[in-house]
Amino acid sequence: MFMRLFAFLVAMFAFSASAVYAAPFNEGFRKCVECHEAEVGVWKETKHAKSYNDVHKKDAVAKILAAVGGSTNMRQNPTCVTCHYTETKASEDAKPTVAAGPSCESCHGPSSTWREIHNNYGDGVKEASKEAPANKAKRIAESTKAGMIWPSMTYDIAANCMQCHGLAQSKISGDTLDKMLDAGHPGEPEFELVRNSQGIVRHRFYPPNVNVNSEMNAAELSRLFIVGQAAALVSATSASAKATHPKYVALQKKREQDARTALQAVADVPEVKAVLDKPSAEAGRKLAEALKGKDLSAKVKSQLPAKSAYK
Numbered sequence: 106m107f108m109r110l111f112a113f114l115v116a117m118f119a120f121s122a123s124a125v126y127a128a129p130f131n132e133g134f135r136k137c138v139e140c141h142e143a144e145v146g147v148w149k150e151t152k153h154a155k156s157y158n159d160v161h162k163k164d165a166v167a168k169i170l171a172a173v174g175g176s177t178n179m180r181q182n183p184t185c186v187t188c189h190y191t192e193t194k195a196s197e198d199a200k201p202t203v204a205a206g207p208s209c210e211s212c213h214g215p216s217s218t219w220r221e222i223h224n225n226y227g228d229g230v231k232e233a234s235k236e237a238p239a240n241k242a243k244r245i246a247e248s249t250k251a252g253m254i255w256p257s258m259t260y261d262i263a264a265n266c267m268q269c270h271g272l273a274q275s276k277i278s279g280d281t282l283d284k285m286l287d288a289g290h291p292g293e294p295e296f297e298l299v300r301n302s303q304g305i306v307r308h309r310f311y312p313p314n315v316n317v318n319s320e321m322n323a324a325e326l327s328r329l330f331i332v333g334q335a336a337a338l339v340s341a342t343s344a345s346a347k348a349t350h351p352k353y354v355a356l357q358k359k360r361e362q363d364a365r366t367a368l369q370a371v372a373d374v375p376e377v378k379a380v381l382d383k384p385s386a387e388a389g390r391k392l393a394e395a396l397k398g399k400d401l402s403a404k405v406k407s408q409l410p411a412k413s414a415y416k
């Protein structure tokens with residue numbers, strides 16, 4: 106009897122531990138479209154989505170694949186998959202499958218640990234518009250803790266962009282980055298968050314006009330610009346230690362210098378100075394939080410990209 110009870114308790118502990126500590130994984134955009142049809146509709150028209158069908162056809166791909174080693178199929182090469190695709194699983198134990206280009210979870214985090222929390226509007230409540238404020242606050246807090254990156258978490262969203270667009274992906278070794286650059290893989294030192302997020306990528310369907318893809322006002326754009334520059338600075342300074350290739354060093358140095366120059370316009374903000382003095386994700390998040398509700402447009406207006414330059 107005791108041994109059966111002991112075995113039961115061990116099994117229950119193992120189940121509980123796996124439930125709590127199971128590694129998060131991507132479930133794919135089809136899970137998101139159930140509630141976010143408009144947002145997914147926007148995504149389907151972006152290069153992020155369309156690249157799934159054509160990025161592997163580019164002339165330089167074969168040379169880069171040969172340099173980094175591994176599979177000569179982009180969709181099966183871990184180095185390429187890291188940035189160019191979304192690898193999904195149907196369940197924790199299922200075999201991963203490359204199912205799309207960069208998609209929802211590339212920015213908002215693998216959903217396996219937070220999707221059900223995110224979708225819980227309260228007992229018997231099926232619509233977000235009828236959700237009790239207390240449940241919403243709890244839902245946001247718990248899904249954030251479980252790994253969801255909300256649109257309001259601008260620093261973390263920006264940091265995800267910088268991982269790939271700054272050629273600073275933490276999952277790719279410095280040696281591999283050297284080989285990629287020698288084989289002709291491009292860097293993107295000019296990547297800027299406002300220009301690259303407010304064009305065809307923009308998907309801002311918020312109450313009270315949930316059917317309208319709303320544009321940011323001047324104050325919102327100014328805050329996003331500064332947070333994006335902070336994320337670029339953190340990314341560049343961190344990535345600088347990854348590789349010694351002259352091209353890579355030059356790429357990250359330019360990203361760092363451009364970000365520092367942009368941030369100087371608001372260096373009187375204590376949290377901006379903190380990022381300049383010691384770039385870190387923690388400092389970047391504190392800056393994003395400190396800027397909420399502030400209008401910096403007068404100070405950064407000359408640096409903001411023209412709407413016609415949005416991508």
